[in-house]
Amino acid sequence: MSEKKVILQVKNLTKIYKSGKTEVKALSDVSFDVCEGETIGIVGESGCGKTTLGRSIVRGIDATSGEVLIHTEEGVINFLQATREQMKKYRRDIQMIFQDPYASLDPRMTVFDIISEPLRYNSNMSKKEIEQAVEQIAEQVGLNKAFLRRYPHAFSGGQRQRIGIARSLILQPKVIVCDEAVSALDVSIQAQIINLLEDLQKEFGLTYLFISHALSVVRHISDRVLVMYLGRAVELAETEALFSTPLHPYTQALLSAAPHPDPDVEINRIMLEGEVPNPANPPSGCHFHPRCHYKTEQCEKEYPPFVEKEPGRFVACWNCGACKAAQE
Amino acid sequence: MFWNKKENLDHQVELSGDYLLEVRDLNVNIQVEEDTLHAVRGVNFVLRRGETLGLVGESGCGKSVTSKEIVGINPGNCSSKGEVLFRTKTGKVFNLLELEKDGVTYRALRGTEIAMIFQEPMTAFSPLYTVGNQLSEIILIHEPGTTKQQARERVLEMLKKVGIANPEKRIDQYPHEFSGGMLQRALIAMMLCCDPTLLIADEPTTALDVTIQAQILELMKSLQKEFGMSILFITHDLGTVASMCDRVAVMYLGQIVETGSVRQIFHNAQHPYTRGLLKSLPKMNQNRDERLYAIRGVVPVPVGLKPSCGFHERCEECMAGKCDSMNVEPVEVEPGHFVRCLLSEEGKVRA
Numbered sequence: 001m002s003e004k005k006v007i008l009q010v011k012n013l014t015k016i017y018k019s020g021k022t023e024v025k026a027l028s029d030v031s032f033d034v035c036e037g038e039t040i041g042i043v044g045e046s047g048c049g050k051t052t053l054g055r056s057i058v059r060g061i062d063a064t065s066g067e068v069l070i071h072t073e074e075g076v077i078n079f080l081q082a083t084r085e086q087m088k089k090y091r092r093d094i095q096m097i098f099q100d101p102y103a104s105l106d107p108r109m110t111v112f113d114i115i116s117e118p119l120r121y122n123s124n125m126s127k128k129e130i131e132q133a134v135e136q137i138a139e140q141v142g143l144n145k146a147f148l149r150r151y152p153h154a155f156s157g158g159q160r161q162r163i164g165i166a167r168s169l170i171l172q173p174k175v176i177v178c179d180e181a182v183s184a185l186d187v188s189i190q191a192q193i194i195n196l197l198e199d200l201q202k203e204f205g206l207t208y209l210f211i212s213h214a215l216s217v218v219r220h221i222s223d224r225v226l227v228m229y230l231g232r233a234v235e236l237a238e239t240e241a242l243f244s245t246p247l248h249p250y251t252q253a254l255l256s257a258a259p260h261p262d263p264d265v266e267i268n269r270i271m272l273e274g275e276v277p278n279p280a281n282p283p284s285g286c287h288f289h290p291r292c293h294y295k296t297e298q299c300e301k302e303y304p305p306f307v308e309k310e311p312g313r314f315v316a317c318w319n320c321g322a323c324k325a326a327q328e
Numbered sequence: 329m330f331w332n333k334k335e336n337l338d339h340q341v342e343l344s345g346d347y348l349l350e351v352r353d354l355n356v357n358i359q360v361e362e363d364t365l366h367a368v369r370g371v372n373f374v375l376r377r378g379e380t381l382g383l384v385g386e387s388g389c390g391k392s393v394t395s396k397e398i399v400g401i402n403p404g405n406c407s408s409k410g411e412v413l414f415r416t417k418t419g420k421v422f423n424l425l426e427l428e429k430d431g432v433t434y435r436a437l438r439g440t441e442i443a444m445i446f447q448e449p450m451t452a453f454s455p456l457y458t459v460g461n462q463l464s465e466i467i468l469i470h471e472p473g474t475t476k477q478q479a480r481e482r483v484l485e486m487l488k489k490v491g492i493a494n495p496e497k498r499i500d501q502y503p504h505e506f507s508g509g510m511l512q513r514a515l516i517a518m519m520l521c522c523d524p525t526l527l528i529a530d531e532p533t534t535a536l537d538v539t540i541q542a543q544i545l546e547l548m549k550s551l552q553k554e555f556g557m558s559i560l561f562i563t564h565d566l567g568t569v570a571s572m573c574d575r576v577a578v579m580y581l582g583q584i585v586e587t588g589s590v591r592q593i594f595h596n597a598q599h600p601y602t603r604g605l606l607k608s609l610p611k612m613n614q615n616r617d618e619r620l621y622a623i624r625g626v627v628p629v630p631v632g633l634k635p636s637c638g639f640h641e642r643c644e645e646c647m648a649g650k651c652d653s654m655n656v657e658p659v660e661v662e663p664g665h666f667v668r669c670l671l672s673e674e675g676k677v678r679a
Contacts, residue, residue, distance in 0.1 A: 046508065263571070
């Protein structure tokens with residue numbers, strides 16, 4: 001990893017939502033580096049802050065504190081405090097594919113208009129060229145060209161998601177935040193889109209932040225994986241290492257809960273008790289301790305730091321030694 | 329019972345053996361402006377007592393339309409043909425398609441005999457009433473004579489059964505105070521209030537997180553053992569099918585293309601579509617550098633379909649002049665394993 005060029009750095013990113021007197025820390029103190037051309041999978045359950053993280057990075061929402069540094073030809077720019085001009089120039093470098101294909105498309109625009117909109121504002125292409133580009137990308141994501149003049153309501157959820165993917169790919173960005181980009185797609189189409197994302201990555205040297213709860217998909221597409229729980233990063237490691245020996249107890253439980261498409265595979269499920277706690281009132285110390293099998297007294301008092309426990313492996317846990325030993 | 333009161337149902341039909349539900353040659357057309365969508369095209373399947381049948385397929389394959397037809401809640405632009413035979417607790421057999429959708433009989437069947445769990449627990453509850461209110465409603469409606477206090481006690485008991493902690497407090501809360509997993513548990517509790525024999529679960533865990541999904545699937549399995557109900561499990565997720573179902577029916581373009589036991593389907597899939605689906609899933613033990621297998625093309629729109637195998641345009645083994653010009657009937661390649669493919673022959677399993 002070290003010889004690779006860092007393209008994006010997330011530093012101490014924090015997002016606090018306020019509602020009346022309650023404060024919800026949707027994201028607290030998340031830091032990691034992203035190298036050019038790699039795919040970082042971001043996994044966790046709903047409410048863990050993975051979508052907030054993705055949106056804060058593209059400035060879809062304003063983070064409360066922290067930095068998102070993009071490395072450009074002009075040097076390092078804090079994207080969160082970029083000027084209007086810088087934004088205009090660099091926004092097209094970071095694009096996003098959204099989670100909900102029903103909410104992310106304007107029902108009053110035709111599919112052609114939706115896909116071509118970024119080009120109309122960010123390029124000097126002629127009408128004819130735009131038409132060609134849209135048709136080409138539509139074909140690549142598996143949309144029938146004949147349907148481009150229709151409105152989104154005429155499409156199924158899966159097809160709508162492809163429209164969204166086409167829209168984000170058309171500006172040929174450097175970094176794409178894929179927020180559950182394939183979760184709404186059918187299995188046969190999901191494989192096509194994953195392959196497409198991989199092909200595009202090779203062709204244009206794209207970098208992906210692949211947010212998903214589908215562990216098998218994340219394992220397939222990611223070079224490194226970041227696991228989140230209740231607004232915090234709990235583990236970051238290279239994919240193989242993370243999936244073979246998870247060091248955080250939560251990662252371990254999460255991996256064991258994944259359904260396996262084979263009736264004869266007996267999975268030794270670690271059943272977590274209870275649910276993710278309310279983020280407005282997180283447990284003391286390590287947020288995971290009420291559900292953790294390895295908890296000690298220290299866990300209830302202090303939040304463990306997110307530190308490099310093994311080369312390239314960051315874990316926020318006091319007892320990952322015990323967690324590792326239990327798997328051996 | 330309700331149905332003795334009003335409607336006079338003289339159309340008695342036969343349902344053999346231990347079948348609880350039999351769907352015979354079900355066709356559902358949906359009228360969309362000038363087009364007629366053939367959403368379900370000749371679906372046949374049976375569901376035995378106490379078994380779980382997985383109905384698997386991608387969006388638009390007709391799995392949800394099929395399940396809604398059983399409950400009789402398809403919208404008005406759907407027209408159906410065929411038979412859906414259902415045996416009640418008292419042993420009566422109804423053809424559900426012949427019942428009036430809003431009639432007394434059908435309404436009595438829903439809830440007490442046939443219950444349905446939906447994908448989004450958030451939208452299945454009304455935000456205006458407490459969870460307890462909505463759960464006891466089903467008891468009060470279906471069992472006249474029950475007092476509110478009795479209903480409340482039964483609801484409390486059901487909430488406990490589905491693993492909701494502190495039910496005395498939870499029963500008076502509103503749906504927005506529940507998390508997704510808890511609400512799905514409450515929905516399951518609601519469905520079980522009147523002890524149905526058939527539970528239709530339409531993507532019950534799709535909206536939930538994996539650790540919660542594992543909990544809900546375990547819960548459904550244990551409740552099935554306790555109550556002995558049959559489950560029609562509708563999903564696109566092959567992973568949950570493998571852990572939940574006894575038998576699997578794979579649907580494509582409104583037809584069942586392959587049926588068999590869960591092992592036959594997962595270890596010995598015969599239809600090119602089923603094989604393709606299984607191959608295109610990223611697996612936990614697969615080499616990550618391997619490119620995913622992808623079925624080419626997209627699902628065609630089921631309008632004005634010519635006689636052909638529905639999958640021929642996307643099939644790698646398509647035989648020109650055969651697959652694209654004739655309808656394909658299912659053949660039994662091994663006991664209980666049916667395949668709708670011209671490459672499959674009676675009694676022969678392909679490697």
